Amino acid sequence: MINSGTENTEQRILAAARRVFLQKGKDGARMQEIAQEAGINQALLHYYFRTKDRLYEMVYRQIFDQFFQPLMPILEADLPFDRFLQQFIEIYLESLRKNPDIVHFIFWELRRGGKVAARQIRRRFRSLGPDNPLLKRIHRAVEAGEIRRVDPLHFILSILGMCIYPFLARPIISRVFSELDVLSDEFLARRKKEIFQLIWEGIAPGNENMEEK
Amino acid sequence: MINSGTENTEQRILAAARRVFLQKGKDGARMQEIAQEAGINQALLHYYFRTKDRLYEMVYRQIFDQFFQPLMPILEADLPFDRFLQQFIEIYLESLRKNPDIVHFIFWELRRGGKVAARQIRRRFRSLGPDNPLLKRIHRAVEAGEIRRVDPLHFILSILGMCIYPFLARPIISRVFSELDVLSDEFLARRKKEIFQLIWEGIAPGNENMEEK
DNA sequence: GTCTATAAGTCGATAGAC
DNA sequence: GTCTATCGACTTATAGAC
Incomplete structure:
Protein backbone atom coordinates (compact mmCIF):
# COMPACT_ATOMS: atom_id res chain seq x y z
CA MET A 1 0.00 0.00 0.00
CA ILE A 2 2.69 2.45 -1.06
CA ASN A 3 0.42 5.18 -2.31
CA SER A 4 -2.54 4.75 -0.04
CA GLY A 5 -1.87 8.01 1.76
CA THR A 6 -1.25 9.80 -1.52
CA GLU A 7 -4.53 8.92 -3.15
CA ASN A 8 -6.37 9.92 -0.07
CA THR A 9 -4.76 13.33 0.00
CA GLU A 10 -5.29 13.88 -3.68
CA GLN A 11 -8.97 13.07 -3.37
CA ARG A 12 -9.31 15.27 -0.32
CA ILE A 13 -7.74 18.14 -2.23
CA LEU A 14 -10.01 17.66 -5.22
CA ALA A 15 -13.08 17.54 -3.05
CA ALA A 16 -12.00 20.65 -1.16
CA ALA A 17 -11.12 22.49 -4.37
CA ARG A 18 -14.47 21.57 -5.82
CA ARG A 19 -16.33 23.04 -2.88
CA VAL A 20 -14.33 26.25 -2.89
CA PHE A 21 -14.31 26.76 -6.67
CA LEU A 22 -18.05 26.10 -6.90
CA GLN A 23 -18.79 28.66 -4.25
CA LYS A 24 -16.28 31.39 -5.09
CA GLY A 25 -15.44 30.80 -8.73
CA LYS A 26 -11.93 30.62 -10.12
CA ASP A 27 -10.97 34.21 -9.40
CA GLY A 28 -12.57 34.36 -5.98
CA ALA A 29 -11.08 31.08 -4.76
CA ARG A 30 -7.91 31.18 -2.65
CA MET A 31 -5.36 28.41 -2.61
CA GLN A 32 -4.99 28.96 1.12
CA GLU A 33 -8.70 28.31 1.65
CA ILE A 34 -8.58 25.15 -0.42
CA ALA A 35 -5.60 23.91 1.57
CA GLN A 36 -7.33 24.66 4.83
CA GLU A 37 -10.54 23.00 3.64
CA ALA A 38 -8.50 19.91 2.76
CA GLY A 39 -6.71 19.95 6.10
CA ILE A 40 -3.24 20.45 4.64
CA ASN A 41 -0.94 23.36 3.84
CA GLN A 42 -0.48 25.39 0.71
CA ALA A 43 2.84 23.86 -0.29
CA LEU A 44 1.29 20.43 -0.52
CA LEU A 45 -1.36 21.75 -2.87
CA HIS A 46 1.33 22.76 -5.32
CA TYR A 47 3.13 19.49 -4.81
CA TYR A 48 0.08 17.65 -6.13
CA PHE A 49 -1.25 20.07 -8.73
CA ARG A 50 1.64 22.45 -9.51
CA THR A 51 -0.55 25.51 -10.19
CA LYS A 52 -3.95 26.91 -9.43
CA ASP A 53 -4.77 26.75 -13.14
CA ARG A 54 -4.11 23.02 -13.29
CA LEU A 55 -6.12 22.31 -10.18
CA TYR A 56 -8.96 24.38 -11.50
CA GLU A 57 -8.88 22.63 -14.84
CA MET A 58 -9.37 19.24 -13.14
CA VAL A 59 -12.30 20.40 -11.04
CA TYR A 60 -13.80 22.30 -13.92
CA ARG A 61 -13.93 19.34 -16.27
CA GLN A 62 -15.33 17.09 -13.60
CA ILE A 63 -18.13 19.55 -12.88
CA PHE A 64 -19.07 20.01 -16.52
CA ASP A 65 -19.04 16.30 -17.09
CA MET B 1 -20.62 74.72 -15.91
CA ILE B 2 -18.46 73.98 -12.89
CA ASN B 3 -18.94 70.23 -12.78
CA SER B 4 -19.34 69.46 -16.43
CA GLY B 5 -16.00 67.70 -16.63
CA THR B 6 -16.70 65.86 -13.39
CA GLU B 7 -19.99 64.35 -14.41
CA ASN B 8 -18.51 63.30 -17.66
CA THR B 9 -15.67 61.51 -15.97
CA GLU B 10 -17.95 59.89 -13.41
CA GLN B 11 -20.20 58.58 -16.14
CA ARG B 12 -17.26 57.36 -18.16
CA ILE B 13 -15.98 55.47 -15.13
CA LEU B 14 -19.35 53.88 -14.42
CA ALA B 15 -19.72 52.80 -18.02
CA ALA B 16 -16.21 51.37 -18.07
CA ALA B 17 -16.70 49.64 -14.73
CA ARG B 18 -19.93 48.17 -15.96
CA ARG B 19 -18.27 46.68 -19.01
CA VAL B 20 -15.39 45.21 -17.06
CA PHE B 21 -17.45 43.90 -14.14
CA LEU B 22 -19.98 42.30 -16.46
CA GLN B 23 -17.29 40.49 -18.35
CA LYS B 24 -14.93 39.50 -15.54
CA GLY B 25 -17.07 39.55 -12.43
CA LYS B 26 -16.15 41.31 -9.23
CA ASP B 27 -13.15 39.16 -8.37
CA GLY B 28 -11.79 38.96 -11.89
CA ALA B 29 -12.06 42.69 -12.57
CA ARG B 30 -8.99 44.89 -12.12
CA MET B 31 -9.14 48.54 -11.14
CA GLN B 32 -6.33 49.20 -13.59
CA GLU B 33 -8.36 47.79 -16.46
CA ILE B 34 -11.38 49.87 -15.51
CA ALA B 35 -9.22 52.99 -15.39
CA GLN B 36 -7.71 52.21 -18.75
CA GLU B 37 -11.12 51.47 -20.23
CA ALA B 38 -12.30 54.86 -18.96
CA GLY B 39 -9.22 56.60 -20.31
CA ILE B 40 -7.96 57.77 -16.92
CA ASN B 41 -5.58 56.52 -14.25
CA GLN B 42 -6.15 54.44 -11.18
CA ALA B 43 -5.80 57.27 -8.67
CA LEU B 44 -8.73 59.08 -10.23
CA LEU B 45 -10.87 56.01 -9.86
CA HIS B 46 -10.37 56.10 -6.12
CA TYR B 47 -10.91 59.83 -6.07
CA TYR B 48 -14.43 59.28 -7.39
CA PHE B 49 -15.40 56.00 -5.78
CA ARG B 50 -13.00 55.48 -2.86
CA THR B 51 -12.87 51.67 -3.09
CA LYS B 52 -13.47 48.84 -5.50
CA ASP B 53 -16.31 47.63 -3.29
CA ARG B 54 -18.15 50.94 -3.54
CA LEU B 55 -17.71 51.15 -7.27
CA TYR B 56 -18.91 47.59 -7.65
CA GLU B 57 -21.95 48.25 -5.51
CA MET B 58 -23.04 51.08 -7.80
CA VAL B 59 -22.65 49.06 -10.97
CA TYR B 60 -24.20 46.00 -9.38
CA ARG B 61 -27.43 47.75 -8.38
CA GLN B 62 -27.75 49.40 -11.74
CA ILE B 63 -27.42 46.08 -13.52
CA PHE B 64 -29.98 44.32 -11.34
CA ASP B 65 -32.41 47.15 -11.73
C1' DG C 1 -9.69 67.24 -10.90
C1' DT C 2 -5.91 64.81 -12.64
C1' DC C 3 -1.49 63.03 -12.61
C1' DT C 4 3.09 60.08 -11.05
C1' DA C 5 5.08 57.41 -7.69
C1' DT C 6 4.80 54.33 -4.16
C1' DA C 7 3.14 52.28 0.14
C1' DA C 8 0.84 48.25 2.18
C1' DG C 9 -1.00 44.04 1.76
C1' DT C 10 -2.33 39.69 -0.59
C1' DC C 11 -1.61 35.75 -3.31
C1' DG C 12 0.52 32.01 -5.94
C1' DA C 13 4.51 29.52 -6.00
C1' DT C 14 9.13 27.64 -4.45
C1' DA C 15 13.25 26.39 -1.39
C1' DG C 16 14.74 23.45 1.73
C1' DA C 17 14.38 20.77 6.17
C1' DC C 18 12.40 16.54 7.92
C1' DG D 1 4.84 13.20 1.25
C1' DT D 2 4.49 16.87 4.29
C1' DC D 3 5.91 20.80 6.64
C1' DT D 4 7.69 26.00 7.70
C1' DA D 5 9.43 30.01 5.87
C1' DT D 6 9.82 33.17 2.35
C1' DC D 7 10.24 35.16 -2.34
C1' DG D 8 8.43 37.83 -6.07
C1' DA D 9 4.65 39.49 -8.54
C1' DC D 10 0.41 41.65 -8.54
C1' DT D 11 -3.37 44.69 -6.70
C1' DT D 12 -5.72 48.04 -4.10
C1' DA D 13 -5.26 52.25 -2.19
C1' DT D 14 -2.90 56.65 -0.85
C1' DA D 15 0.58 60.66 -0.75
C1' DG D 16 1.75 64.56 -2.80
C1' DA D 17 2.86 67.56 -6.91
C1' DC D 18 0.47 70.26 -10.42
Whole structure:
Protein backbone atom coordinates (compact mmCIF):
# COMPACT_ATOMS: atom_id res chain seq x y z
CA MET A 1 0.00 0.00 0.00
CA ILE A 2 2.69 2.45 -1.06
CA ASN A 3 0.42 5.18 -2.31
CA SER A 4 -2.54 4.75 -0.04
CA GLY A 5 -1.87 8.01 1.76
CA THR A 6 -1.25 9.80 -1.52
CA GLU A 7 -4.53 8.92 -3.15
CA ASN A 8 -6.37 9.92 -0.07
CA THR A 9 -4.76 13.33 0.00
CA GLU A 10 -5.29 13.88 -3.68
CA GLN A 11 -8.97 13.07 -3.37
CA ARG A 12 -9.31 15.27 -0.32
CA ILE A 13 -7.74 18.14 -2.23
CA LEU A 14 -10.01 17.66 -5.22
CA ALA A 15 -13.08 17.54 -3.05
CA ALA A 16 -12.00 20.65 -1.16
CA ALA A 17 -11.12 22.49 -4.37
CA ARG A 18 -14.47 21.57 -5.82
CA ARG A 19 -16.33 23.04 -2.88
CA VAL A 20 -14.33 26.25 -2.89
CA PHE A 21 -14.31 26.76 -6.67
CA LEU A 22 -18.05 26.10 -6.90
CA GLN A 23 -18.79 28.66 -4.25
CA LYS A 24 -16.28 31.39 -5.09
CA GLY A 25 -15.44 30.80 -8.73
CA LYS A 26 -11.93 30.62 -10.12
CA ASP A 27 -10.97 34.21 -9.40
CA GLY A 28 -12.57 34.36 -5.98
CA ALA A 29 -11.08 31.08 -4.76
CA ARG A 30 -7.91 31.18 -2.65
CA MET A 31 -5.36 28.41 -2.61
CA GLN A 32 -4.99 28.96 1.12
CA GLU A 33 -8.70 28.31 1.65
CA ILE A 34 -8.58 25.15 -0.42
CA ALA A 35 -5.60 23.91 1.57
CA GLN A 36 -7.33 24.66 4.83
CA GLU A 37 -10.54 23.00 3.64
CA ALA A 38 -8.50 19.91 2.76
CA GLY A 39 -6.71 19.95 6.10
CA ILE A 40 -3.24 20.45 4.64
CA ASN A 41 -0.94 23.36 3.84
CA GLN A 42 -0.48 25.39 0.71
CA ALA A 43 2.84 23.86 -0.29
CA LEU A 44 1.29 20.43 -0.52
CA LEU A 45 -1.36 21.75 -2.87
CA HIS A 46 1.33 22.76 -5.32
CA TYR A 47 3.13 19.49 -4.81
CA TYR A 48 0.08 17.65 -6.13
CA PHE A 49 -1.25 20.07 -8.73
CA ARG A 50 1.64 22.45 -9.51
CA THR A 51 -0.55 25.51 -10.19
CA LYS A 52 -3.95 26.91 -9.43
CA ASP A 53 -4.77 26.75 -13.14
CA ARG A 54 -4.11 23.02 -13.29
CA LEU A 55 -6.12 22.31 -10.18
CA TYR A 56 -8.96 24.38 -11.50
CA GLU A 57 -8.88 22.63 -14.84
CA MET A 58 -9.37 19.24 -13.14
CA VAL A 59 -12.30 20.40 -11.04
CA TYR A 60 -13.80 22.30 -13.92
CA ARG A 61 -13.93 19.34 -16.27
CA GLN A 62 -15.33 17.09 -13.60
CA ILE A 63 -18.13 19.55 -12.88
CA PHE A 64 -19.07 20.01 -16.52
CA ASP A 65 -19.04 16.30 -17.09
CA GLN A 66 -21.36 15.73 -14.18
CA PHE A 67 -23.81 18.27 -15.51
CA PHE A 68 -24.60 16.41 -18.72
CA GLN A 69 -24.09 12.88 -17.50
CA PRO A 70 -27.46 12.03 -15.92
CA LEU A 71 -29.40 12.48 -19.15
CA MET A 72 -27.59 9.80 -21.07
CA PRO A 73 -29.43 6.63 -19.98
CA ILE A 74 -32.87 8.01 -20.89
CA LEU A 75 -31.77 8.55 -24.46
CA GLU A 76 -30.94 4.91 -24.86
CA ALA A 77 -34.20 3.59 -23.52
CA ASP A 78 -37.03 3.36 -26.01
CA LEU A 79 -40.11 4.88 -24.42
CA PRO A 80 -43.27 6.47 -25.77
CA PHE A 81 -42.66 10.19 -25.99
CA ASP A 82 -44.83 11.22 -23.07
CA ARG A 83 -43.06 8.77 -20.80
CA PHE A 84 -39.71 9.87 -22.20
CA LEU A 85 -40.54 13.47 -21.37
CA GLN A 86 -41.60 12.69 -17.83
CA GLN A 87 -38.46 10.68 -17.23
CA PHE A 88 -36.29 13.37 -18.71
CA ILE A 89 -37.78 16.07 -16.50
CA GLU A 90 -37.72 13.96 -13.36
CA ILE A 91 -34.16 12.80 -13.76
CA TYR A 92 -32.85 16.25 -14.59
CA LEU A 93 -34.61 17.92 -11.68
CA GLU A 94 -33.31 15.22 -9.38
CA SER A 95 -29.79 15.66 -10.70
CA LEU A 96 -29.96 19.42 -10.18
CA ARG A 97 -31.32 19.02 -6.69
CA LYS A 98 -28.30 16.95 -5.73
CA ASN A 99 -25.89 19.64 -6.94
CA PRO A 100 -27.69 22.96 -6.77
CA ASP A 101 -24.45 24.98 -6.76
CA ILE A 102 -23.42 23.61 -10.11
CA VAL A 103 -25.79 25.66 -12.25
CA HIS A 104 -24.48 29.05 -11.21
CA PHE A 105 -20.93 27.91 -11.70
CA ILE A 106 -21.55 26.32 -15.09
CA PHE A 107 -23.26 29.24 -16.73
CA TRP A 108 -20.80 31.71 -15.27
CA GLU A 109 -17.93 29.73 -16.71
CA LEU A 110 -19.63 29.56 -20.10
CA ARG A 111 -18.71 33.21 -20.64
CA ARG A 112 -15.22 32.02 -21.40
CA GLY A 113 -16.38 30.34 -24.57
CA GLY A 114 -17.86 26.99 -23.63
CA LYS A 115 -15.16 25.03 -25.38
CA VAL A 116 -14.91 22.38 -22.71
CA ALA A 117 -18.69 22.17 -22.35
CA ALA A 118 -19.22 21.63 -26.06
CA ARG A 119 -16.50 18.99 -26.18
CA GLN A 120 -17.99 17.25 -23.15
CA ILE A 121 -21.41 17.13 -24.81
CA ARG A 122 -19.98 15.71 -28.01
CA ARG A 123 -17.97 13.14 -26.12
CA ARG A 124 -21.02 12.03 -24.15
CA PHE A 125 -23.18 11.74 -27.23
CA ARG A 126 -20.59 10.14 -29.50
CA SER A 127 -21.58 6.61 -28.57
CA LEU A 128 -25.12 7.28 -29.76
CA GLY A 129 -24.19 8.29 -33.29
CA PRO A 130 -22.96 11.33 -35.21
CA ASP A 131 -26.05 13.53 -34.78
CA ASN A 132 -27.26 14.99 -31.52
CA PRO A 133 -29.42 12.17 -30.08
CA LEU A 134 -31.65 14.55 -28.16
CA LEU A 135 -32.58 16.41 -31.34
CA LYS A 136 -33.05 13.09 -33.09
CA ARG A 137 -35.40 11.87 -30.39
CA ILE A 138 -37.65 14.92 -30.77
CA HIS A 139 -37.52 14.75 -34.52
CA ARG A 140 -38.53 11.12 -34.47
CA ALA A 141 -41.49 11.88 -32.21
CA VAL A 142 -42.66 14.55 -34.65
CA GLU A 143 -42.34 12.27 -37.67
CA ALA A 144 -44.17 9.48 -35.88
CA GLY A 145 -47.03 11.84 -35.06
CA GLU A 146 -46.49 11.40 -31.33
CA ILE A 147 -46.39 15.16 -30.94
CA ARG A 148 -47.26 18.11 -33.13
CA ARG A 149 -44.67 19.75 -35.35
CA VAL A 150 -42.27 21.60 -33.08
CA ASP A 151 -38.74 22.84 -33.73
CA PRO A 152 -36.58 20.25 -31.92
CA LEU A 153 -33.87 22.70 -30.89
CA HIS A 154 -36.29 25.20 -29.43
CA PHE A 155 -38.15 22.43 -27.73
CA ILE A 156 -34.99 21.27 -25.98
CA LEU A 157 -34.09 24.82 -24.98
CA SER A 158 -37.56 25.16 -23.48
CA ILE A 159 -37.38 22.00 -21.41
CA LEU A 160 -33.91 22.71 -20.14
CA GLY A 161 -34.84 26.29 -19.33
CA MET A 162 -37.89 25.23 -17.36
CA CYS A 163 -35.91 22.65 -15.41
CA ILE A 164 -32.85 24.76 -14.70
CA TYR A 165 -34.34 28.17 -14.04
CA PRO A 166 -35.79 27.56 -10.57
CA PHE A 167 -32.38 26.48 -9.32
CA LEU A 168 -30.73 29.54 -10.82
CA ALA A 169 -33.32 31.86 -9.33
CA ARG A 170 -33.45 30.01 -6.03
CA PRO A 171 -32.06 32.87 -3.92
CA ILE A 172 -34.69 35.24 -5.28
CA ILE A 173 -37.52 32.75 -4.95
CA SER A 174 -36.72 32.00 -1.33
CA ARG A 175 -36.65 35.70 -0.55
CA VAL A 176 -39.81 36.69 -2.37
CA PHE A 177 -41.67 33.64 -1.02
CA SER A 178 -40.06 33.14 2.33
CA GLU A 179 -41.73 29.83 3.03
CA LEU A 180 -40.70 28.21 -0.25
CA ASP A 181 -37.68 25.96 -0.74
CA VAL A 182 -36.82 25.00 -4.31
CA LEU A 183 -34.94 21.94 -3.10
CA SER A 184 -37.85 20.50 -1.13
CA ASP A 185 -39.71 17.37 -2.17
CA GLU A 186 -42.98 19.27 -2.38
CA PHE A 187 -41.68 21.94 -4.73
CA LEU A 188 -39.88 19.53 -7.03
CA ALA A 189 -42.80 17.11 -7.27
CA ARG A 190 -45.03 20.02 -8.16
CA ARG A 191 -42.45 21.43 -10.56
CA LYS A 192 -42.19 18.15 -12.41
CA LYS A 193 -45.93 17.95 -12.85
CA GLU A 194 -46.35 21.58 -13.92
CA ILE A 195 -43.58 21.39 -16.51
CA PHE A 196 -44.96 18.26 -18.06
CA GLN A 197 -48.55 19.48 -18.14
CA LEU A 198 -47.53 22.81 -19.60
CA ILE A 199 -45.56 21.17 -22.35
CA TRP A 200 -48.11 18.53 -23.08
CA GLU A 201 -51.41 20.35 -22.82
CA GLY A 202 -50.49 24.02 -23.01
CA ILE A 203 -52.70 26.49 -21.23
CA ALA A 204 -55.51 27.06 -23.71
CA PRO A 205 -58.78 26.78 -21.76
CA GLY A 206 -60.18 24.06 -24.03
CA ASN A 207 -57.39 21.70 -22.99
CA GLU A 208 -58.39 21.44 -19.35
CA ASN A 209 -57.95 17.92 -17.99
CA MET A 210 -57.64 16.36 -21.40
CA GLU A 211 -55.23 13.85 -19.95
CA GLU A 212 -54.62 12.66 -16.46
CA LYS A 213 -50.91 11.98 -16.16
CA MET B 1 -20.62 74.72 -15.91
CA ILE B 2 -18.46 73.98 -12.89
CA ASN B 3 -18.94 70.23 -12.78
CA SER B 4 -19.34 69.46 -16.43
CA GLY B 5 -16.00 67.70 -16.63
CA THR B 6 -16.70 65.86 -13.39
CA GLU B 7 -19.99 64.35 -14.41
CA ASN B 8 -18.51 63.30 -17.66
CA THR B 9 -15.67 61.51 -15.97
CA GLU B 10 -17.95 59.89 -13.41
CA GLN B 11 -20.20 58.58 -16.14
CA ARG B 12 -17.26 57.36 -18.16
CA ILE B 13 -15.98 55.47 -15.13
CA LEU B 14 -19.35 53.88 -14.42
CA ALA B 15 -19.72 52.80 -18.02
CA ALA B 16 -16.21 51.37 -18.07
CA ALA B 17 -16.70 49.64 -14.73
CA ARG B 18 -19.93 48.17 -15.96
CA ARG B 19 -18.27 46.68 -19.01
CA VAL B 20 -15.39 45.21 -17.06
CA PHE B 21 -17.45 43.90 -14.14
CA LEU B 22 -19.98 42.30 -16.46
CA GLN B 23 -17.29 40.49 -18.35
CA LYS B 24 -14.93 39.50 -15.54
CA GLY B 25 -17.07 39.55 -12.43
CA LYS B 26 -16.15 41.31 -9.23
CA ASP B 27 -13.15 39.16 -8.37
CA GLY B 28 -11.79 38.96 -11.89
CA ALA B 29 -12.06 42.69 -12.57
CA ARG B 30 -8.99 44.89 -12.12
CA MET B 31 -9.14 48.54 -11.14
CA GLN B 32 -6.33 49.20 -13.59
CA GLU B 33 -8.36 47.79 -16.46
CA ILE B 34 -11.38 49.87 -15.51
CA ALA B 35 -9.22 52.99 -15.39
CA GLN B 36 -7.71 52.21 -18.75
CA GLU B 37 -11.12 51.47 -20.23
CA ALA B 38 -12.30 54.86 -18.96
CA GLY B 39 -9.22 56.60 -20.31
CA ILE B 40 -7.96 57.77 -16.92
CA ASN B 41 -5.58 56.52 -14.25
CA GLN B 42 -6.15 54.44 -11.18
CA ALA B 43 -5.80 57.27 -8.67
CA LEU B 44 -8.73 59.08 -10.23
CA LEU B 45 -10.87 56.01 -9.86
CA HIS B 46 -10.37 56.10 -6.12
CA TYR B 47 -10.91 59.83 -6.07
CA TYR B 48 -14.43 59.28 -7.39
CA PHE B 49 -15.40 56.00 -5.78
CA ARG B 50 -13.00 55.48 -2.86
CA THR B 51 -12.87 51.67 -3.09
CA LYS B 52 -13.47 48.84 -5.50
CA ASP B 53 -16.31 47.63 -3.29
CA ARG B 54 -18.15 50.94 -3.54
CA LEU B 55 -17.71 51.15 -7.27
CA TYR B 56 -18.91 47.59 -7.65
CA GLU B 57 -21.95 48.25 -5.51
CA MET B 58 -23.04 51.08 -7.80
CA VAL B 59 -22.65 49.06 -10.97
CA TYR B 60 -24.20 46.00 -9.38
CA ARG B 61 -27.43 47.75 -8.38
CA GLN B 62 -27.75 49.40 -11.74
CA ILE B 63 -27.42 46.08 -13.52
CA PHE B 64 -29.98 44.32 -11.34
CA ASP B 65 -32.41 47.15 -11.73
CA GLN B 66 -32.10 47.04 -15.47
CA PHE B 67 -32.86 43.33 -15.51
CA PHE B 68 -36.38 43.64 -14.11
CA GLN B 69 -37.26 47.03 -15.49
CA PRO B 70 -38.52 46.23 -19.01
CA LEU B 71 -41.36 44.04 -17.78
CA MET B 72 -43.12 46.73 -15.83
CA PRO B 73 -45.16 48.51 -18.55
CA ILE B 74 -46.81 45.30 -19.75
CA LEU B 75 -48.20 44.63 -16.31
CA GLU B 76 -50.03 47.90 -16.31
CA ALA B 77 -51.64 47.47 -19.69
CA ASP B 78 -54.90 45.53 -19.74
CA LEU B 79 -54.66 42.97 -22.52
CA PRO B 80 -56.33 39.64 -23.19
CA PHE B 81 -54.10 36.94 -21.78
CA ASP B 82 -52.80 35.59 -25.07
CA ARG B 83 -51.77 39.07 -26.15
CA PHE B 84 -50.26 39.71 -22.73
CA LEU B 85 -48.20 36.56 -23.04
CA GLN B 86 -46.91 37.42 -26.49
CA GLN B 87 -45.97 40.91 -25.39
CA PHE B 88 -44.26 39.60 -22.29
CA ILE B 89 -42.17 37.14 -24.25
CA GLU B 90 -41.28 39.59 -26.99
CA ILE B 91 -40.28 42.40 -24.69
CA TYR B 92 -38.22 40.17 -22.45
CA LEU B 93 -36.38 38.53 -25.32
CA GLU B 94 -35.70 41.94 -26.80
CA SER B 95 -34.42 43.23 -23.49
CA LEU B 96 -32.10 40.25 -23.11
CA ARG B 97 -30.83 40.63 -26.64
CA LYS B 98 -29.75 44.19 -25.90
CA ASN B 99 -27.74 43.09 -22.85
CA PRO B 100 -26.76 39.49 -23.36
CA ASP B 101 -23.90 39.65 -20.83
CA ILE B 102 -26.25 40.54 -18.02
CA VAL B 103 -27.74 37.09 -17.51
CA HIS B 104 -24.49 35.34 -16.67
CA PHE B 105 -23.54 38.12 -14.31
CA ILE B 106 -26.91 38.25 -12.56
CA PHE B 107 -27.23 34.58 -11.80
CA TRP B 108 -23.62 34.29 -10.74
CA GLU B 109 -24.08 37.13 -8.29
CA LEU B 110 -27.25 35.55 -6.92
CA ARG B 111 -25.08 33.01 -5.12
CA ARG B 112 -24.35 35.71 -2.59
CA GLY B 113 -27.94 35.68 -1.39
CA GLY B 114 -29.98 37.77 -3.78
CA LYS B 115 -30.75 40.42 -1.19
CA VAL B 116 -30.38 43.31 -3.62
CA ALA B 117 -32.28 41.48 -6.33
CA ALA B 118 -35.24 40.74 -4.08
CA ARG B 119 -35.33 44.33 -2.86
CA GLN B 120 -35.16 45.62 -6.42
CA ILE B 121 -38.11 43.43 -7.41
CA ARG B 122 -40.19 44.60 -4.48
CA ARG B 123 -39.35 48.21 -5.18
CA ARG B 124 -40.32 47.87 -8.83
CA PHE B 125 -43.60 46.18 -8.00
CA ARG B 126 -44.57 48.36 -5.06
CA SER B 127 -46.45 50.88 -7.18
CA LEU B 128 -48.72 48.11 -8.45
CA GLY B 129 -49.96 47.00 -5.06
CA PRO B 130 -48.86 44.78 -2.16
CA ASP B 131 -49.01 41.42 -3.93
CA ASN B 132 -46.75 40.35 -6.77
CA PRO B 133 -48.54 41.73 -9.85
CA LEU B 134 -47.17 39.04 -12.14
CA LEU B 135 -48.68 36.31 -9.97
CA LYS B 136 -51.88 38.29 -9.77
CA ARG B 137 -52.09 38.61 -13.53
CA ILE B 138 -51.84 34.84 -13.98
CA HIS B 139 -54.28 34.18 -11.18
CA ARG B 140 -56.78 36.54 -12.70
CA ALA B 141 -56.51 34.80 -16.08
CA VAL B 142 -57.21 31.46 -14.42
CA GLU B 143 -60.24 32.76 -12.53
CA ALA B 144 -61.61 34.39 -15.67
CA GLY B 145 -61.31 31.11 -17.54
CA GLU B 146 -58.88 32.63 -20.03
CA ILE B 147 -56.49 29.75 -19.38
CA ARG B 148 -56.73 26.42 -17.65
CA ARG B 149 -55.87 26.04 -13.99
CA VAL B 150 -52.09 26.41 -13.67
CA ASP B 151 -49.94 27.22 -10.67
CA PRO B 152 -49.06 30.90 -11.19
CA LEU B 153 -45.60 30.68 -9.66
CA HIS B 154 -44.59 27.66 -11.71
CA PHE B 155 -46.02 29.25 -14.78
CA ILE B 156 -43.86 32.33 -14.32
CA LEU B 157 -40.78 30.22 -13.66
CA SER B 158 -41.48 28.37 -16.89
CA ILE B 159 -41.81 31.48 -19.03
CA LEU B 160 -38.74 33.13 -17.57
CA GLY B 161 -36.74 29.93 -17.93
CA MET B 162 -37.69 29.54 -21.59
CA CYS B 163 -36.82 33.15 -22.34
CA ILE B 164 -33.56 33.33 -20.43
CA TYR B 165 -32.05 29.93 -21.06
CA PRO B 166 -30.96 30.42 -24.69
CA PHE B 167 -28.92 33.45 -23.65
CA LEU B 168 -27.31 31.57 -20.82
CA ALA B 169 -26.46 28.62 -23.02
CA ARG B 170 -25.45 30.78 -25.97
CA PRO B 171 -21.78 29.76 -25.95
CA ILE B 172 -22.74 26.09 -26.10
CA ILE B 173 -25.41 26.61 -28.74
CA SER B 174 -23.08 28.49 -31.05
CA ARG B 175 -20.50 25.73 -30.73
CA VAL B 176 -22.82 22.78 -31.20
CA PHE B 177 -24.63 24.51 -34.06
CA SER B 178 -21.90 26.57 -35.60
CA GLU B 179 -24.16 28.47 -37.96
CA LEU B 180 -26.61 29.56 -35.25
CA ASP B 181 -26.57 32.92 -33.49
CA VAL B 182 -28.91 33.33 -30.53
CA LEU B 183 -28.83 37.11 -30.92
CA SER B 184 -29.92 37.10 -34.55
CA ASP B 185 -33.32 38.35 -35.70
CA GLU B 186 -34.12 34.97 -37.18
CA PHE B 187 -33.47 33.02 -34.03
CA LEU B 188 -35.31 35.40 -31.74
CA ALA B 189 -38.35 35.65 -33.99
CA ARG B 190 -38.49 31.89 -34.07
CA ARG B 191 -37.88 31.63 -30.36
CA LYS B 192 -40.74 33.97 -29.58
CA LYS B 193 -43.12 31.96 -31.70
CA GLU B 194 -42.03 28.59 -30.35
CA ILE B 195 -42.30 29.66 -26.73
CA PHE B 196 -45.78 31.04 -27.18
CA GLN B 197 -47.05 28.06 -29.14
CA LEU B 198 -45.60 25.62 -26.65
CA ILE B 199 -47.21 27.41 -23.75
CA TRP B 200 -50.52 27.94 -25.47
CA GLU B 201 -51.08 24.71 -27.32
CA GLY B 202 -48.70 22.25 -25.76
CA ILE B 203 -47.35 19.47 -27.93
CA ALA B 204 -50.13 16.90 -27.79
CA PRO B 205 -50.74 15.77 -31.38
CA GLY B 206 -54.43 16.65 -31.31
CA ASN B 207 -53.61 20.32 -30.80
CA GLU B 208 -51.92 20.80 -34.16
CA ASN B 209 -52.74 24.18 -35.70
CA MET B 210 -55.69 24.79 -33.45
CA GLU B 211 -54.85 28.47 -33.51
CA GLU B 212 -53.01 30.63 -35.95
CA LYS B 213 -51.23 33.28 -33.92
C1' DG C 1 -9.69 67.24 -10.90
C1' DT C 2 -5.91 64.81 -12.64
C1' DC C 3 -1.49 63.03 -12.61
C1' DT C 4 3.09 60.08 -11.05
C1' DA C 5 5.08 57.41 -7.69
C1' DT C 6 4.80 54.33 -4.16
C1' DA C 7 3.14 52.28 0.14
C1' DA C 8 0.84 48.25 2.18
C1' DG C 9 -1.00 44.04 1.76
C1' DT C 10 -2.33 39.69 -0.59
C1' DC C 11 -1.61 35.75 -3.31
C1' DG C 12 0.52 32.01 -5.94
C1' DA C 13 4.51 29.52 -6.00
C1' DT C 14 9.13 27.64 -4.45
C1' DA C 15 13.25 26.39 -1.39
C1' DG C 16 14.74 23.45 1.73
C1' DA C 17 14.38 20.77 6.17
C1' DC C 18 12.40 16.54 7.92
C1' DG D 1 4.84 13.20 1.25
C1' DT D 2 4.49 16.87 4.29
C1' DC D 3 5.91 20.80 6.64
C1' DT D 4 7.69 26.00 7.70
C1' DA D 5 9.43 30.01 5.87
C1' DT D 6 9.82 33.17 2.35
C1' DC D 7 10.24 35.16 -2.34
C1' DG D 8 8.43 37.83 -6.07
C1' DA D 9 4.65 39.49 -8.54
C1' DC D 10 0.41 41.65 -8.54
C1' DT D 11 -3.37 44.69 -6.70
C1' DT D 12 -5.72 48.04 -4.10
C1' DA D 13 -5.26 52.25 -2.19
C1' DT D 14 -2.90 56.65 -0.85
C1' DA D 15 0.58 60.66 -0.75
C1' DG D 16 1.75 64.56 -2.80
C1' DA D 17 2.86 67.56 -6.91
C1' DC D 18 0.47 70.26 -10.42
